[in-house]
Amino acid sequence: MTNNELEKLTFEEAMKELEKLVDSLDKGDVSLDDAIAAYDRGSQLKDYCQKKLHEAKMKVETIQLADNVETVPEKLSSFKPK
Numbered sequence: 001m002t003n004n005e006l007e008k009l010t011f012e013e014a015m016k017e018l019e020k021l022v023d024s025l026d027k028g029d030v031s032l033d034d035a036i037a038a039y040d041r042g043s044q045l046k047d048y049c050q051k052k053l054h055e056a057k058m059k060v061e062t063i064q065l066a067d068n069v070e071t072v073p074e075k076l077s078s079f080k081p082k
Helices: 003-006 009-025 030-076
Strands: none
Touching: 003 030, 009 030
């Protein structure tokens, strides 16, 4: 599967495929060549999932930062010096 095809997967689809690969490797039901191919594919899926999680984390942090920037002036504006 090319990177382009990988990018079309949702995070959930990639995780499901990765879980299936791990299960098949854990069972030991695959030949050495198939195990190597599964390991390679699993590595691609892991990297893709990590990338998606990082992107989601950055979006959440951006939203939180935007929320904090908007609320800080309100808190400061209610401050009345003695």
